[in-house]
Amino acid sequence: MIGDWLDIGPVDQITSGTARTLPVVGAEEIAVFRTQKNEFYALVNKCPHKQGPLSQGIVHGNVVTCPLHNWNISLKTGEALGDDEGCVPVIPMKVDAGRMYLLRSAVVGKQAA
Numbered sequence: 286m287i288g289d290w291l292d293i294g295p296v297d298q299i300t301s302g303t304a305r306t307l308p309v310v311g312a313e314e315i316a317v318f319r320t321q322k323n324e325f326y327a328l329v330n331k332c333p334h335k336q337g338p339l340s341q342g343i344v345h346g347n348v349v350t351c352p353l354h355n356w357n358i359s360l361k362t363g364e365a366l367g368d369d370e371g372c373v374p375v376i377p378m379k380v381d382a383g384r385m386y387l388l389r390s391a392v393v394g395k396q397a398a
């Protein structure tokens with residue numbers, strides 16, 4: 286049902302292999318990633334290490350490398366890869382007819398009390 290999803294705009298606002306942040310009112314800053322294969326992922330924009338801005342990292346495959354200390358974070362699970370440990374929340378999203386949607390309940394659930 287469309288009502289369960291929050292429309293965050295057209296897919297072409299994100300270039301393949303990059304990310305951008307979204308001003309979602311009342312929620313934590315969310316980074317939406319578009320891979321070189323045109324897959325889309327949304328994560329809270331805080332590295333699980335020291336909260337680096339993942340949206341400014343390098344996207345390769347389904348992984349983003351944090352710009353601060355080069356941890357590799359899975360875009361699918363939000364987990365740190367390799368020897369590093371930590372996890373950042375992933376926001377379920379979908380693409381439909383050229384527009385991106387975030388699962389509304391996931392966004393609302395992250396609002397500060």
Ligand code: FES
Pocket residue numbers: 332333334335336337351352353354355356
């Ligand atoms: S803050 Fe991301 S690797 Fe340190």
